[in-house]
Amino acid sequence: MSAYQNLVIFYFSGTGNAKRAAEWIAEIAERMNVNTQLINIDRFRKIEIPKLEGRTLIGFCSPTHGFNLPPIMLKFLWKFPQGKQTDVFILNTRAGMKLSKLFLPGLSGVAQIYAALMLIVKGYSVRGMQPIDLPSNWISLHPGLKQKVVASMFERYEKITKKFAERILGGGSKYKALSSLPVDLALAPIALGYYMIGRFAIAKTFYAGNACTKCGLCEKQCPVGAIKMIQGRPYWTFSCESCMRCMNNCPVRAIQVSQTFSIVVWYLLISLFMPWALRKFYGFNFINFNTNTWLANFSEDIILWLMSLVVIWMIYKVTHYCLKFPIFNNLITYTSFTKYKFWRRYRGLKAR
Numbered sequence: 001m002s003a004y005q006n007l008v009i010f011y012f013s014g015t016g017n018a019k020r021a022a023e024w025i026a027e028i029a030e031r032m033n034v035n036t037q038l039i040n041i042d043r044f045r046k047i048e049i050p051k052l053e054g055r056t057l058i059g060f061c062s063p064t065h066g067f068n069l070p071p072i073m074l075k076f077l078w079k080f081p082q083g084k085q086t087d088v089f090i091l092n093t094r095a096g097m098k099l100s101k102l103f104l105p106g107l108s109g110v111a112q113i114y115a116a117l118m119l120i121v122k123g124y125s126v127r128g129m130q131p132i133d134l135p136s137n138w139i140s141l142h143p144g145l146k147q148k149v150v151a152s153m154f155e156r157y158e159k160i161t162k163k164f165a166e167r168i169l170g171g172g173s174k175y176k177a178l179s180s181l182p183v184d185l186a187l188a189p190i191a192l193g194y195y196m197i198g199r200f201a202i203a204k205t206f207y208a209g210n211a212c213t214k215c216g217l218c219e220k221q222c223p224v225g226a227i228k229m230i231q232g233r234p235y236w237t238f239s240c241e242s243c244m245r246c247m248n249n250c251p252v253r254a255i256q257v258s259q260t261f262s263i264v265v266w267y268l269l270i271s272l273f274m275p276w277a278l279r280k281f282y283g284f285n286f287i288n289f290n291t292n293t294w295l296a297n298f299s300e301d302i303i304l305w306l307m308s309l310v311v312i313w314m315i316y317k318v319t320h321y322c323l324k325f326p327i328f329n330n331l332i333t334y335t336s337f338t339k340y341k342f343w344r345r346y347r348g349l350k351a352r
Contacts, residue, residue, distance in 0.1 A: 002032040003171030004087070005054025010039050011061040012073050012223065014243025016348040017093040017134040020154070021161050022061040025091070028165035041076050042223040049081065057087050057127070057169065060115065063243070064094040064131075066194025067109020067187045070241045072224050077118050089128030089168050090115045090177070096133030096157070098149050103156060105133045109187040112177035128168045129177035132157050137244050137346035139338065140205065140257040144248075144346035154349045197305055203240035204316040205257045206247070207323065208233050209333035212254035218246035235320055238313070247338070248345045260335035265315055269308070 007029040013019035022038055029036040037050055049058075062073040069077075069092065092115075094106030112129045119126055135145045135153050145153075167174050177184075203226070208218075218234050219227045226240035234246070234255070247255045322328040337343050 002029070002034045002169045003055065004034055004057040004169060006050075006052040006056040007034050007036045007059065007169070008039065008050060008052075008056060009037070009059040009061055010041055010076065012041050012063070012070060012076075013061075014063060014070075014223065014241075014245045015137045015248050015346055017132075017137065018061045018063050018091075020348060021091055021093055021132050021134065021157075022059070024158050024161040025059065025061075025165040028162050029169055032169055034169060041072065043225055044072075044076060047076065047079055047081065055087075057089070058124075059089045059091065061091045062093075062111075064092050064106065064108055064111045065241060065243070066198055067107060067111065067184075067191040068195060069111045069115055070243065071195070071199070072241060074114070077115055080119075080122065082122050083119070083124040085123060085125050087127045088119055088124045089130070090119075090126065091128075091130045091132060091161070091164075092177075093132050093134045095136030095138060096153060097136055098145070098153060103133065103153065106131070106136065107187060108177060108180065108184050109191045110184060111191075113181075113184060127173045128164065129175045130161070130164045131177050131180075132161055135346070135348070137248070137348070138242075139244055139247060139343070139346055140202070140242070140259075143342060144344035146344070147347060150347065151349060197308060199240075199242060200238050200309055201312055202242045203236050203238055204312050205259075205262050206234075206236045206240070207256050207258060207319070207332055207336075209254050209256045209336065209339060210326070210329045211252045211333075213252055215251070218250060218255060221245055221249055230320065231324060233320065233323060236316075238309075244346065248347070253339075253345065256333060256336035256338045258332045258336040259338075261319075261332055269311060269315075 007026070009022045009025060011018050011022040026036045026038055035052065060073065060077070062069050090112055092108055092111045094108055096106050097104040108131045112131065116126045116129060134157055135150050136142065137144065164174055212233060214232050216229055219229055223243060223245060224239055224241055226237050227246060228235045228237060323332065333339050
C-alpha cells in the first residue's frame with residue numbers, strides 16, 4: 001500500500017543509467033497503483049510541475065559528474081519552485097565498477113548533500129537520499145565495461161533501487177547517501193574545482209575524427225545543446241557536460257578523445273605558458289603578488305583560472321580548424337585510445 005497517490009520523477013541521463021533507475025522506481029509505483037510520470041529535463045526551458053490531486057512524491061534522478069550533480073540538474077533545482085513540505089527524494093547514479101565478483105562503489109561527493117540542502121531551503125521534505133552504483137560510463141578515461149559485467153551490475157542494483165522505492169513509496173525514509181558523508185565532504189574541493197574549470201577543460205577534449213560522416217546526430221541528441229556544427233564538423237562548446245551520450249551513440253565511432261594530444265597540450269600549458277604568464281602579471285602594481293596575503297593568493301587563482309579558459313578555448317579553436325587537413329586529422333585520430341576497438345563504447349541495458 002502506497003502512502004502517495006502520485007509520483008513525479010524528473011531525470012537527466014547521458015547514457016541511460018539514471019533513466020533506468022527512474023524506470024525501476026516507476027515499476028514499483030505502478031505496481032502499487034500510484035499515478036506515475038517520468039519527465040526528462042533535456043534542454044529544459046521552463047519547469048512545469050503537473051497539477052495532481054492527492055499526496056505527491058517528487059523524485060530527482062541524475063548521474064554524478066565531477067563529484068557533484070551535472071550543471072543541468074543543478075540549474076534545474078535552482079529554478080525549481082518553492083515547496084510546501086512536499087516530500088521529495090534524490091537518487092544519483094555514480095561510477096560503479098566490478099573486480100572479479102567484487103562490486104566496487106562509486107563516489108557521490110556533494111551530489112546528494114548540495115541537492116538536499118537546496119530542496120530543504122526551498123521548503124521540501126527530503127524523504128530519501130540514495131546513491132546507485134551503476135556501471136561507470138566515462139569512456140574518455142577507460143573502455144566501456146563488458147556487457148556481461150554490465151548485466152550483473154544492473155541485476156544487483158535494480159534490486160537495491162526497487163527496495164528503496166518500496167520503502168519511500170510506503171511512507172518510510174532512507175538516507176543511504178549519509179553513510180559516506182565524511183568521504184563525500186572531503187571531495188568537496190575537487191567538486192568545486194571540476195565545476196569551476198575541470199568541466200570546461202574536458203569539454204575541449206572531444207573531436208570528430210576522420211570517420212565522421214557529418215550526420216549531425218550528436219548535435220541533435222546533445223541533452224544540453226552543447227554541440228554545434230562548424231565548418232561541417234561537430235564543435236563542443238564550454239557548455240558540454242561530458243555526459244558521453246555523443247561518444248556512445250555515434251553510429252560510426254567517429255567521436256574521440258585524444259588523450260595523447262591533450263596530455264601534451266596540458267604539459268605545455270602548465271609547465272611553460274602559465275609560469276611565463278604569471279611572471280608578466282607580477283609586473284603589474286595593482287596587487288603585490290610577492291606578498292602572501294589572501295587577496296594576492298585569491299587574485300592569482302582567478303587570473304590562472306581565466307587564463308586557462310582563454311588558452312584552452314584558443315587551442316581548441318585552432319585544433320578544430322586544423323581538423324579539415326587530413327594529416328592533422330589522422331594525427332589526432334590515431335593518438336586517441338578511443339579510436340581502437342579495444343576501447344569499447346558503453347552499452348547500458350535497455351528496459352525489458
